[in-house]
Amino acid sequence: MVSLVQKIGPLMNPGGSVISLSYFAAEKTIPGYGGGMSSAKAQLESDTRTLAFEAGRKYGIRVNTLSAGPLKTRAATAISEKGEKPFIEFAIDYSRANAPMAQDLYNVDVGNSAAFLLSPLARAITGMTIYVDNGLHSIGMAVDSQAMAESPISTSFAPQVEYPGGGW
DSSP states (O other), rough: OHHHHHHHGSOOOOOOTEEEEEOGGGOOOTSSSHHHHHHHHHHHHHHHHHHHHHHHHOOEEEEEEEOOOOOOEEEEESSSOOSSHHHHHHHHHHHHSSSSSSSOOOHHHHHHHHHHHGGGGTTEEEEEEEESSGGGGGGOOTOOOOOGSSSHHHHHHHHSSOOOOOOO
């Protein structure tokens, strides 16, 4: 991303915006995600903060990162061992069971967040990693864990809201 911003920064209009995509494996251990990807995402988020300052001062542009939650894409499906159920489907099930917003995440959710960050409405937002994951990044302990099975927490925080379908 550093090289990209160095090349396109001089061509962009002041007030323009650059967005990269990350995943919360940049800061939390996600078994099965792949070691190299986690460190690469962590570097990307660090570069976002540094580039926000440098490109902001030099070119007048904003630099942010979107950290999307689990989405079933071809790329995400490829990151798994061969088996009956791809890793991403387990991640989606885990997210639905544990995220504050117990709903499916759609590509359009990430796209809408990108559209916002690219718009003048976000003119003062730069150097940020914005999580588009139904709040999954904020969870410290999974309520669906077997260790919590007998705890009243596992049932008292079961989703009680029926969320409308997403997307357009």
